[in-house]
Amino acid sequence: MLPKFSSRAFFAPMAGVSDPALRLQCKQKGAGLVVTEFTNIHSIIAKEKQLEENTETIQEFIEYSEQERPISVQLFGSDLFALEKAAQIVEPYFDIIDYNMGCPAPHITQQMAGGALLQEVNLTQQIFSTLVNAVKKPVTLKIRSGVTDASKFLFREIAEIAEDEGIQMITLHPRTVSQGYSGNADWNMIKELKEISNIPIVGNGDIVTPEDAKTMIDETGCDYVMIGRGAMGNPFLFEQINDYLKTNSYNEYSFKDRLDLFFDYLHLTNQYKIKFANIKSQAIRFTKGMKGGSKLRSKITFSKNIEELEKIMNDAYTLS
């Protein structure tokens, strides 16, 4: 059974972005579910021995904290044997096992994983059945609508198979793999998926304001919404969506509030092994839209260590 979610707004998995510190912030600001960055099933298996012998804990290679719960772990890779094993290795630690069938990056699709799987109906069926039979925890799925414009409705068949095989929730990002992030997400497809499904549907794509979230829910009937890029450098969005859905109004936050939140993020990163380059990218996202922001961002880019970055971000208060 799926856990109970405290909010209808979920934080999307984003490789290099949704690190455990940012996920925790999104959770603290009201996200109903957070999902790890996608993880290669073979890299999980490679750690099996260390985990069994207790020389390493799972947190050392998939970092997360208890405060993030409910937390979903996202897997990719299509080797059935490896998939079964990897799912069983991570199962004890996570509340949901999510399977990635949306990633458009060529280095993923070329190894018959991510979005490329949408056109492999038989293999897909085996993947779902393998996962659902391997673990007792709920298995969910994240998909794009299709591979190319000519196959943009593949989600219909895949969703039907998923439901038949026991997948418990589907997130749809209604763009094709070949679209990448161009054009608009076609929310009509989320509506259609909701109409043909008997399991919860999570609508995803292009939500950047609380109003967008409400519009998607109203127009598509989806059970939950998932936000990726709109929450980058802006975890306040979850609180705002929750308030807007409840009361039709929400608090606005200033750049100063965003900077405060960045320092809170920085403090949280102490507990994890997040690369400095990734922390700098987060700093850039927290300053998006700020007056004098482009100068600030170039300084951030050239900063060499946390101390330098802290000083630059402290100076930014005079801009906000």
Ligand SMILES: Cc1cc2nc3c(=O)[nH]c(=O)nc-3n(C[C@H](O)[C@H](O)[C@H](O)COP(=O)(O)O)c2cc1C
């Ligand atoms: C930098 C980046 C990394 C992403 N990594 C993942 C990932 O690891 N797994 C996944 O399922 N989707 C990934 N996505 C896709 C997002 O989860 C989401 O489906 C997409 O960005 C559309 O939602 P949005 O318009 O709210 O950003 C990524 C997106 C971005 C921008």
